[in-house]
Amino acid sequence: MYKLRHLCLSQQCSFMAMTSLRLMRVMTQRASFSSSAVKWEGGVSMVQGASRGIGLEFVKQLLEKEKGHVIATCRNPSGATSLLHLKSKFAERLSILQLDVTNESTIEESAKSISEKYGSLNLLINASGILSIPQVLQPETTLRKVEKSSLLLAYEVNAVGPILVIKHMWPLLKDGGGLGTERDVAVVANLSARVGSIGDNRLGGWHSYRASKSALNQLTKNISVEFARRKDPITCILLHPGTVDTDLSRPFQRNVPEDKLFTTEFSVQKLLSIIHNAKSHDNGKFFAWDGREIPW
Numbered sequence: 001m002y003k004l005r006h007l008c009l010s011q012q013c014s015f016m017a018m019t020s021l022r023l024m025r026v027m028t029q030r031a032s033f034s035s036s037a038v039k040w041e042g043g044v045s046m047v048q049g050a051s052r053g054i055g056l057e058f059v060k061q062l063l064e065k066e067k068g069h070v071i072a073t074c075r076n077p078s079g080a081t082s083l084l085h086l087k088s089k090f091a092e093r094l095s096i097l098q099l100d101v102t103n104e105s106t107i108e109e110s111a112k113s114i115s116e117k118y119g120s121l122n123l124l125i126n127a128s129g130i131l132s133i134p135q136v137l138q139p140e141t142t143l144r145k146v147e148k149s150s151l152l153l154a155y156e157v158n159a160v161g162p163i164l165v166i167k168h169m170w171p172l173l174k175d176g177g178g179l180g181t182e183r184d185v186a187v188v189a190n191l192s193a194r195v196g197s198i199g200d201n202r203l204g205g206w207h208s209y210r211a212s213k214s215a216l217n218q219l220t221k222n223i224s225v226e227f228a229r230r231k232d233p234i235t236c237i238l239l240h241p242g243t244v245d246t247d248l249s250r251p252f253q254r255n256v257p258e259d260k261l262f263t264t265e266f267s268v269q270k271l272l273s274i275i276h277n278a279k280s281h282d283n284g285k286f287f288a289w290d291g292r293e294i295p296w
């Protein structure tokens, strides 16, 4: 009888010990979660495709005008001289990681390294994109010039890549959420283009680029629906930066009026204001640089 009671008591004790151990584990996880939110004043932002153009300017303005930490990713960090220059000025607040959107293992590695160093993300900007590559990809002016390889390459870089980045950063964004200030949600901002709009397509042409951006739009909208259904504190938006003076637009700027060709400084300033004002009800919307919505 004594033995039986003793056995029951010791089982109770070990059950209680296990329960309190579990409770302690949960509390420790919460503590480390909230400490990471407090630790990174101004939040943690990731800019994917940050070696040149609009992505590089996002990194610059986030560092120069704001307080948070920035993770800049690019295909070839050792050759990204402008990013390295920023690193020498903002050594503590800027991390540079290697990421090629066509190689999923580099995305996974980046997510792992961000998780270890920061534990969460408050903003993800997907800025990478291709329109033309000499001898490889040219925006098609007629169906006759459409090649399977061009369609697939544009689709891989412009649509598939950014979505895989969101897939791997999702847990970090969920943990990051908003900044606790005017922004109540983490933001995913995908750089799209007005030419990706089907409703707004009056000129035709540029089959690969247009279709890849339309695919990016649909995938982003789809993810926004899933995040909302799961009540994740993340808002996904699509941004058209205007026609911006970068390597991407340079070969096609001839017919663009001077006042319609933006500097990266101007465009990114406008886009950052849309990002910082984004609320949960903006989830799944497609905005132009001036804050106006673009039809699908």
Ligand SMILES: NC(=O)c1ccc[n+]([C@@H]2O[C@H](COP(=O)([O-])OP(=O)(O)OC[C@H]3O[C@@H](n4cnc5c(N)ncnc54)[C@H](OP(=O)(O)O)[C@@H]3O)[C@@H](O)[C@H]2O)c1
Residues within 6 Å of the ligand: 048, 049, 050, 051, 052, 053, 054, 055, 074, 075, 076, 099, 100, 101, 102, 126, 127, 128, 129, 130, 157, 191, 192, 193, 194, 240, 241, 242, 243, 244, 245, 246, 247, 248, 249
């Ligand atoms: N400029 C415009 O007028 C305009 C208009 C509408 C939309 N957009 C969109 O805005 C975004 C930025 O364009 P941008 O004008 O800044 O272009 P950009 O100056 O040509 O820069 C493109 C960026 O994408 C990166 N990239 C290309 N392939 C990549 C890959 N496989 N993995 C990772 N990164 C890759 C490039 O990195 P590397 O240095 O390694 O090549 C570079 O950092 C693009 O999505 C573009 O479609 C631009």
